[in-house]
Amino acid sequence: QEHSFKFQSSDPAGNPNFEFQQGWADLVAEKSEGAIEIEILPVGSVVEYNETLDAVAAGILDGQICDSSYWAGKDPAFGLISNPVGAWSDPEQMIDFVENGGGKELMQELLGSYGLQFIGVSTPGLEAFVSRVPLEGVDDLNGVKMRAPEGPVANVFSAAGASPVNLPSSEVYTSLDKGVVDAADYSVFSVNHQQGLNEIAPHPVYPGFHSLPLVEVSMNKTKWDALPDDMKTLLEETVKEFQQTQINGNREADEAALAEAEVDPNITVHNWSEEERAKFRKLGVAEWERIASQSPMAQKVFDTLTAHLQEKGMLE
Amino acid sequence: MELGFNLQALGIEWGTALMFGMLIALLLTGMPLAFVTLLVALIFALGWFGPMSIPLITSRVYSFVMNFVFVSVPMFVLMAAILDRSGIARDLFDAMKLFAGRVRGSVAIQTVFVSVILAAMSGIIGGEIVLLGLLALPQMLRLGYDRSLAIGVVCAGGSLGTMIPPSIVLIIYGLTANVSIGDLFTASFLPGFMLAMFYCAYILARAYLTPGAVPDIDPTPVPREEKLRLLKGLALPILVVFMVLGSIYGGIASVTEASAIGVGGVLLSTVLRGEFSYKLLRDAAMQTLATVGMIVWIGIGATAIVGVYNLMGGVDFVSGMITGISDNPTVIVLVMMAILFVLGAFLDWVGIALLTMPIFVPIITELGMDPVWFGVLFCMNMQVSFLSPPFGPAAFYLKSVAPPDISLGLIFRSLLPFIALQILAVGLLIAFPGITGR
Amino acid sequence: MTKDQREGEIDLVAITEGAARIAPEAGLMGRMVDRVAYIFAAGIVIAAAVLLMEVFLRYLLNRPTIWAHETTVFLCGLAFTFGGLYCTSRNSHIRVVLIYDWLPNGVRRVFNVIISIISAIASAFFAYAAWHMVTRAVWAPSGEIRLETTGSAWSPPTPALIKIFVFVIMILLVVQFLILAVNYARRAKG
Numbered sequence: 022q023e024h025s026f027k028f029q030s031s032d033p034a035g036n037p038n039f040e041f042q043q044g045w046a047d048l049v050a051e052k053s054e055g056a057i058e059i060e061i062l063p064v065g066s067v068v069e070y071n072e073t074l075d076a077v078a079a080g081i082l083d084g085q086i087c088d089s090s091y092w093a094g095k096d097p098a099f100g101l102i103s104n105p106v107g108a109w110s111d112p113e114q115m116i117d118f119v120e121n122g123g124g125k126e127l128m129q130e131l132l133g134s135y136g137l138q139f140i141g142v143s144t145p146g147l148e149a150f151v152s153r154v155p156l157e158g159v160d161d162l163n164g165v166k167m168r169a170p171e172g173p174v175a176n177v178f179s180a181a182g183a184s185p186v187n188l189p190s191s192e193v194y195t196s197l198d199k200g201v202v203d204a205a206d207y208s209v210f211s212v213n214h215q216q217g218l219n220e221i222a223p224h225p226v227y228p229g230f231h232s233l234p235l236v237e238v239s240m241n242k243t244k245w246d247a248l249p250d251d252m253k254t255l256l257e258e259t260v261k262e263f264q265q266t267q268i269n270g271n272r273e274a275d276e277a278a279l280a281e282a283e284v285d286p287n288i289t290v291h292n293w294s295e296e297e298r299a300k301f302r303k304l305g306v307a308e309w310e311r312i313a314s315q316s317p318m319a320q321k322v323f324d325t326l327t328a329h330l331q332e333k334g335m336l337e
Numbered sequence: 338m339e340l341g342f343n344l345q346a347l348g349i350e351w352g353t354a355l356m357f358g359m360l361i362a363l364l365l366t367g368m369p370l371a372f373v374t375l376l377v378a379l380i381f382a383l384g385w386f387g388p389m390s391i392p393l394i395t396s397r398v399y400s401f402v403m404n405f406v407f408v409s410v411p412m413f414v415l416m417a418a419i420l421d422r423s424g425i426a427r428d429l430f431d432a433m434k435l436f437a438g439r440v441r442g443s444v445a446i447q448t449v450f451v452s453v454i455l456a457a458m459s460g461i462i463g464g465e466i467v468l469l470g471l472l473a474l475p476q477m478l479r480l481g482y483d484r485s486l487a488i489g490v491v492c493a494g495g496s497l498g499t500m501i502p503p504s505i506v507l508i509i510y511g512l513t514a515n516v517s518i519g520d521l522f523t524a525s526f527l528p529g530f531m532l533a534m535f536y537c538a539y540i541l542a543r544a545y546l547t548p549g550a551v552p553d554i555d556p557t558p559v560p561r562e563e564k565l566r567l568l569k570g571l572a573l574p575i576l577v578v579f580m581v582l583g584s585i586y587g588g589i590a591s592v593t594e595a596s597a598i599g600v601g602g603v604l605l606s607t608v609l610r611g612e613f614s615y616k617l618l619r620d621a622a623m624q625t626l627a628t629v630g631m632i633v634w635i636g637i638g639a640t641a642i643v644g645v646y647n648l649m650g651g652v653d654f655v656s657g658m659i660t661g662i663s664d665n666p667t668v669i670v671l672v673m674m675a676i677l678f679v680l681g682a683f684l685d686w687v688g689i690a691l692l693t694m695p696i697f698v699p700i701i702t703e704l705g706m707d708p709v710w711f712g713v714l715f716c717m718n719m720q721v722s723f724l725s726p727p728f729g730p731a732a733f734y735l736k737s738v739a740p741p742d743i744s745l746g747l748i749f750r751s752l753l754p755f756i757a758l759q760i761l762a763v764g765l766l767i768a769f770p771g772i773t774g775r
Numbered sequence: 776m777t778k779d780q781r782e783g784e785i786d787l788v789a790i791t792e793g794a795a796r797i798a799p800e801a802g803l804m805g806r807m808v809d810r811v812a813y814i815f816a817a818g819i820v821i822a823a824a825v826l827l828m829e830v831f832l833r834y835l836l837n838r839p840t841i842w843a844h845e846t847t848v849f850l851c852g853l854a855f856t857f858g859g860l861y862c863t864s865r866n867s868h869i870r871v872v873l874i875y876d877w878l879p880n881g882v883r884r885v886f887n888v889i890i891s892i893i894s895a896i897a898s899a900f901f902a903y904a905a906w907h908m909v910t911r912a913v914w915a916p917s918g919e920i921r922l923e924t925t926g927s928a929w930s931p932p933t934p935a936l937i938k939i940f941v942f943v944i945m946i947l948l949v950v951q952f953l954i955l956a957v958n959y960a961r962r963a964k965g
């Protein structure tokens with residue numbers, strides 16, 4: 022092959038999302054007729070998940086496939102663009118924003134300043150919420166101890182009256198099982214279900230309301246610039262294919278898991294009404310404004326995002 | 338920048354061989370383990386990828402020291418350091434006299450019981466061996482116990498701290514393998530007790546079968562009031578066990594937080610006993626810093642080399658080699674155990690866990706075996722590493738407090754039967770995975 | 776038993792008993808490290824107290840904080856990093872003494888000098904690499920100073936602070952290893 026790249030994923034080997042990413046690498050090899058070979062490394066294999074941006078910039082890794090909110094500590098704008106809490110209720114909405122609503126350009130501006138090239142976007146889908154206690158709406162979150170994800174999501178939950186607790190993912194299962202926390206942000210419904218979380222915390226909220234992560238595929242800019250144009254196009258096109266495979270694959274898996282959960286007498290799946298979702302979104306928007314004030318790029322993300330939502334009539 | 342050497346030309350096979358050879362050779366010079374691994378990681382980063390890759394090592398160092406789960410290490414060490422300086426363990430030892438009963442070898446049995454309770458309080462070894470070396474060993478020697486039996490009981494018993502939950506070996510395994518630490522703790526209860534019972538059975542066998550191995554039974558009965566007074570010594574240790582394990586299983590705290598609860602429990606005990614002083618806390622904290630520095634920097638060195646080796650594509654190579662050995666999963670597990678035994682003779686368990694688990698655990702999962710069971714198996718295997726020469730931390734700890742006429746050679750010889758019992762336990766866990774309850 | 780074998784044992788006593796014993800070869804710097812160590816040891820105790828407080832607030836008052844865990848991680852991260860320098864000054868890093876112990880005194884001194892110099896060189900490379908890490912954590916691409924934060928709800932600048940601290944410790948390690956090398960060499964001659 023002419024080009025050989027190492028991309029580190031933020032998913033562990035064996036995770037369904039990791040398999041979809043490997044599928045992308047296979048697709049690239051096939052479409053480029055072996056000219057580009059991409060090796061996907063599991064999370065933590067070369068550097069920790071929250072250090073890959075620096076590693077790609079330094080040329081240690083060639084690229085990364087990861088949640089962009091990990092870079093919120095470098096610029097709050099990453100936190101806002103990757104997870105504007107409450108903005109999206111469907112993966113296609115987020116992808117439309119990135120591909121046609123100015124998101125792509127923002128991502129490139131953000132990543133470009135660190136020496137990275139944004140290739141494309143994907144997402145595992147709308148995350149489901151795991152809970153031991155029945156939650157029918159925002160008011161029920163009051164006083165709920167929950168494992169909160171990194172990033173601005175914790176603030177929104179705080180505003181809703183919940184008590185976010187910071188726990189490593191390896192302690193989520195035990196802590197839920199023993200009741201150290203009542204609820205948790207973890208992953209999409211199928212993954213939660215497969216890991217047994219819905220059994221120990223039998224009141225999942227599906228579809229979720231809190232998080233639809235933006236997963237970026239990006240690489241070292243110098244190495245990108247050295248690629249011929251047709252190869253650049255090929256990479257961008259294949260990411261779009263990978264993105265559709267991942268979203269559809271996870272959606273099917275979610276539906277299968279949901280069917281299983283619904284017949285399980287111990288599990289009650291809760292679905293929030295539109296009013297409750299809107300209430301939560303409102304809390305989210307307040308948080309967007311707070312983040313926007315933290316950096317010029319965050320303000321730019323906020324302006325572009327709200328303009329897009331307004332245009333689509335999604336901001337009432 | 339051209340450095341004049343290109344290791345990449347060696348290919349992964351010879352690269353691996355060179356890396357391993359370099360590690361062993363440097364280790365034997367007496368260079369500190371942490372810097373051996375850091376240096377080899379540096380040489381390979383430079384020689385395989387060039388200078389731009391060295392930040393990978395510092396990035397891993399940073400991530401390693403900023404890990405929340407690792408917070409439990411200083412907590413358990415601090416707890417043991419405070420315990421060392423209080424009379425809690427001495428009173429516990431006296432109290433256990435009542436339970437060992439009037440059998441031959443009762444003081445040795447009593448020592449194992451004390452070990453089990455200390456093990457259920459804390460998650461490390463070291464402090465426990467020193468404590469038992471100061472409490473139990475002189476008493477057994479004075480009463481006329483066979484020297485090697487007494488030494489073996491103290492070292493093997495003191496090592497139980499990482500086999501019976503809580504345990505930092507299981508915590509680090511859970512972190513590396515990304516499996517639930519709570520599940521690991523639950524699964525290790527029975528195997529830990531099983532191992533302790535093996536020690537008791539061995540003591541009884543020696544006591545009743547080898548003439549002169551233990552003294553005759555002391556016929557004077559303990560008066561009732563004395564019994565009650567001794568029993569009090571049990572209260573505070575049980576309280577600490579209850580606080581640590583109770584907070585985990587009762588849903589009050591995460592595993593990491595429970596280690597801090599242990600510190601609180603032991604401190605509270607010293608206050609209740611009127612032993613607490615500023616000096617006690619300061620000395621314990623200073624000792625903790627020194628011990629933690631050693632443990633964490635071994636981990637830092639290991640994590641550095643793992644990162645470089647991963648980027649070289651080494652993990653795929655080694656796992657390919659291991660899975661290529663046989664189609665029989667049991668054979669593969671046995672090979673892994675053999676590798677761990679050998680590494681355990683030379684390296685510290687932290688290094689072993691970080692070097693091998695990223696390779697072994699995915700293989701185990703792929704073979705359809707249970708990673709929690711494998712974690713308990715790994716933990717049991719590391720029991721051997723504490724005792725096996727030439728690098729046997731348990732022996733070193735005991736040597737530091739034993740009478741001068743007890744040489745390291747004698748200690749290691751005394752440990753052989755106990756190593757055999759530990760290997761038996763490893764074998765049983767492989768043959769009957771059900772012992773872990775999984 | 777040679778004198779050095781006894782020294783080896785004394786190190787082990789130092790490990791288990793915690794009596795502050797700085798290696799004489801570490802010189803003035805070693806004694807200073809020992810003084811400063813107190814702060815980081817206190818950090819561990821504070822970390823334990825913060826975690827205890829967090830459990831108390833969450834379990835009894837149902838009011839967990841957003842800062843307890845990140846504070847604990849930061850305090851322990853400082854202690855872990857400093858611990859490497861502390862053990863170097865105390866010469867208490869774990870080593871395999873299988874062959875080392877059998878070497879004649881003179882040869883062992885030469886080994887000590889060489890090991891210290893090599894370790895100093897390695898630490899210098901790591902200091903250089905840590906500097907790269909620091910530049911990314913302290914300066915934004917635009918060139919202005921912005922300390923990298925954790926990006927959490929509380930978002931303290933602890934990542935940047937720890938990265939700076941790793942850099943400082945790497946430099947101090949270079950100095951300490953060089954002092955050790957010089958003093959071993961002196962003793963070898965004298």
Ligand code: NA
Nearest residue numbers: 456459498503
């Ligand atoms: Na234990």
Ligand code: NA
Nearest residue numbers: 681722725728
């Ligand atoms: Na050993």
